Structures are given as C-alpha cells and as structure tokens.
Amino acid sequence: MKLGVFVSQYSRENDTLSRLKAEKLGVILVQNGVYNAALKEDGKSSPILDKGTTVYALSEDLQTRGLSVDSVDSKVKVVDYDGLVDLIFNEYEKIIWL
Amino acid sequence: MSKLTIGCFSSLVGSMTTDFVVKLAEAARKKGHDVDIWLSGNGTMLSKKGQRSFKDYSSLEKTIKELVAGGINVTACEACAEARGYHKEDLIDGFGRKSMDWYLASCFSADRVLHIGGE
C-alpha cells in the first residue's frame, strides 16, 4: 500500500503515525502540522522527521503562520496546493488525515 | 480525469479546515479532476446560505459557489443540517442534501478519498 498521511496538528510524538506500516509511507504536514517542519525544541527537530519517510509541508500553511520556507528542515519538501493534488493522485493510493 | 472525494466534518466558523478543503478542491478542479465534497457534522454549515462575511471568520460562500458553478459537487448531510436547525430552503443553490449513504457511494466511484474527521 502507498499511504499518504496528512498530519494537521503539532505534536512531536504521534502514536498513530508511528504504528502505521506501508510499503510506501509519506507524511504531509498541513495546518498546525507544519510546525513539525520548522520548529526545533531544545535545538532538536521534530521526531516526525526521523521516521524514514518522505515528509512534505504545505507552503501556504507555513507562510500563514509566519514560517519561511527557508526555516524548514532540509528533510522536508515544500509543496503548494497544486503539489498536494499531484501527491494525492500520483504518489499515494490511499490517504488518511490525522 | 480522476475523481477526488473529500469528506469534511469540521466546522466552517472556528476552524480553518473548510478553507483547506475549498483550496484543495479548487486546485484539483483546475488540474481537471472531478471533485465531490461531502459535508457532515459541523461541516454542513458550509452549505448554508446567507452567512454574513466578517474578516475575522472564514467566509467561503462566494468561493464555493464559484466552484460549484465550475463543476464541483457539494453535498451536505441532511440529518446533520436538520439537527442544526437549517432546512432545505436554507441550502445554497446548486448544493445537494442527502443521507449518509451518498458519501459512501461517492467514495465507491472515487479514485482517491480524503476524509477529514471532526475534532
């Protein structure tokens, strides 16, 4: 299964996310989830970025919150709404929203 | 052309999730995809006409009416709407009101489903 997981909340630990298994798993940070892409608590990036999955963040939601694209961790690919549509149809078969 | 069904259960006022849904639907439509939006729970409020626009609150009536005119299907849960005291005559023209099984049927024919639950 190719599973895209939308993460809409800022939570450095995400039990659900850590349990999901798929042959291809991607994390798409939207809404408050984008803080995971840019914030470093005590100098450390969000553990969500270290799950070994591809991580995306929505540029519009970064900008809305005063987070510049430059502040985003190098592990994260920044996409816009057009990019989200392409991810949904081209990269993943199923999508869930957390 | 592929079809995206989006289920939105979050409220219009007090949440930015409906804004997300509308922007995603708009982007998908521009790329030539069919889009169904199912509004349930507090999400049904997006389908109610006559909402006054304030800058402090999400105001999507104009945008979503344009999307519907452009071919997007927006259907609200009838029971969820009635429970909130708004009736068929309150529905924005061109929008649908159906029972919950409509959503499942939309999922049946969808290539992708993004279900956004409530809080």
Added chain:
Amino acid sequence: MAIKKIAFVVDKLPYKTETSRLALTHAISSQTVEIHLEEDENITPVLAFVGEGVLNCIKDHKASDVYGITSLESHIKNALLTDIKVLICEEDVKRFGLTADSLIMDAEELGADITSELVPFDTIMEEMNTADHILYF
C-alpha cells in the same frame, strides 16, 4: 460484481464530540448505499477501533438515561446486527487495563450473528491495506 471495501477506523473518544458517532452512523449507512449504485455494485464496511478509540467499546453506556441521546453502545450493537465486521485493537485494550469482559463484544439480545473481534493492530493494518479507501475518524 464490484465490491469495494471501506475501512472506518476510529481513534477518537466518544461523546465529547460526535466524531466516533459519525463513524458508526456512516458505517451503518452502508446498508442502504445500494440505492446510489449499479445493480452489481456494493460496499463492504469494516469498522476498527484503535488507540483511545477502543474506549468507545466499553459496555453499559448510560448516555440514553443521562443525556437522552443514543449511546455509542447501541450503534456498535447495530453495526454487529447488520453484519459489519467490528475489530478492536487488543494492544490498546490491554494498555488501558481492559478485557473482553468489559467490552461490547456481541449483540445477542438483538439477534446479531457475529461478534466483535479483539485483534492485534497488525490485523487492523492489514484491513486498511486491503481496503479501497480508509476513513480515519
């Protein structure tokens, strides 16, 4: 015959918000989805409770007596009555110190033929894997 499987996965707590209730009512609405589909088409729902969502399955809800509202328990029993597969994550049940005795495992009094199943998370993951779509409540 075109049958599509939809996995309804519930990880929210009951009552404070209507999210888990809407998961149940939407899953049960699969009973009437045929009216919108072609003759040879249908949907098979699977209902799975994971994480805090397993707490929906604690039995003896008194929501009807206290608040005059349909209980989640009655919806879960109706799901069993309509032959919807109900899965409860056993790791989470154990984590919360619960056992099958304290959970809604059957709807015998309604005449349901099937029971809830306590299963490992991996089994639920496999249901998600084989589903056509996942609705995560």
